Amino acid sequence: MNQPIEVLTMGRVGVDIYPNQAGVGLEDVTTFTKYLGGSATNVAVAAARHGRRSAVVTRTGDDPLGRFVHKALKGYGVDDRFVTAVDGLATPVTLCEIFPPDDFPIYFYGRTPTAPDLQLTASQLDLDAVRGAGIFWVTVTGLCQEPSRSATLAALRARGKNGITVLDLDWRPMFWDSREAARPVVQEALAHVTHAVGNLDECETAVGTRDPRAAAAALRDDHGVAVAVVKQGPKGVLAVDDTGEHDVAPILVDVLNGLGAGDAFGGALCHGLLSGWPLARATRFANAAGAIVATRLACSDAMPTTGEVVTFLSTTEGADVR
Secondary structure, rough: OOOOOOOOEEEEEEEEEOOOOOOHHHOOOOEEEEEEOOOOHHHHHHHHHHHOOOEEEEEEEEEHHHHHHHHHHHHEEEEOOOOOEOOOOOEEEEEEEOOOOOOEEEEEEEOOOOHHHHHHHHHOOHHHHHHHEEEEEEEEEOOOOHHHHHHHHHHHEEEEEEEEEEOOOOOOHHOOOHHHHHHHHHHHHOOOOOEEEEEHHHHHHHHHOOOOOHHHHHHHHHOOEEEEEEEEEEHEEEEEEEEEEEEEOOOOOOOOOOOHHHHHHHHHHHHHHHHHOOOOOHHHHHHHHHHHHHHOOOOOOHHOOHHHHHHHHHHHOOOEEE
């Protein structure tokens, strides 16, 4: 704990209650399994799987599921010192339905009218940790409500674009009044980050277009983001930095549950960026990590190790990425 944090994430946490049966609605599911969940939390777990010292800034309820969050984080090797409890609120749970290959309805419980992680205040932040992390990763969900919105923006201002600062565009329409209401808030955060990562729908929220090249150009030219990573699902990934455009081809897999793939991508991208890899190489590695998780049921528990990604890449495209 005395060593610098390599990946510090901030945002949503909860407990995923996922069905053990695919192809049926929740009303017909008979058994479920409990996992650690929440996008920012999953990214920290994914980074830890690659040997990175990671931590998450978030809040839980003061309840058994909150204690489970701490236990699970420690089990994955993620520093939980910045995870605090909120009296009077329950740790949220998330359920999903699994209809492969591309339909995964998700249901959030315990997040309205608010959730513990949205009660994070600026005064509770360890700004030295924020400034000192190798990568600081925040999410759009953390901007959806006060006081988390002000806390997130305060952290970004304190960071001051030093090092790698990432905004995960993480658009969840159920947390906002509308896409149009979210856009100016997202753009305020974009002014303080070096990297933006999102899929086409998330890019539309951020900059008003689903065209991948137009979205990347808007993120870089209009909002000052140095690196734009646009995930296009079955069309692969477009990553753009000062060296140019990098098109990463999709990896075809038999999808079981696509919900954790983006977070696996994020944690693996952090590993590649911290390793000093060129953007194309880091994105290809991240894309493979996401593909692996798409073939698995869980999110946090499914995050691959570096060795698994390297082996997977060598068998799918003959690439040697280490």
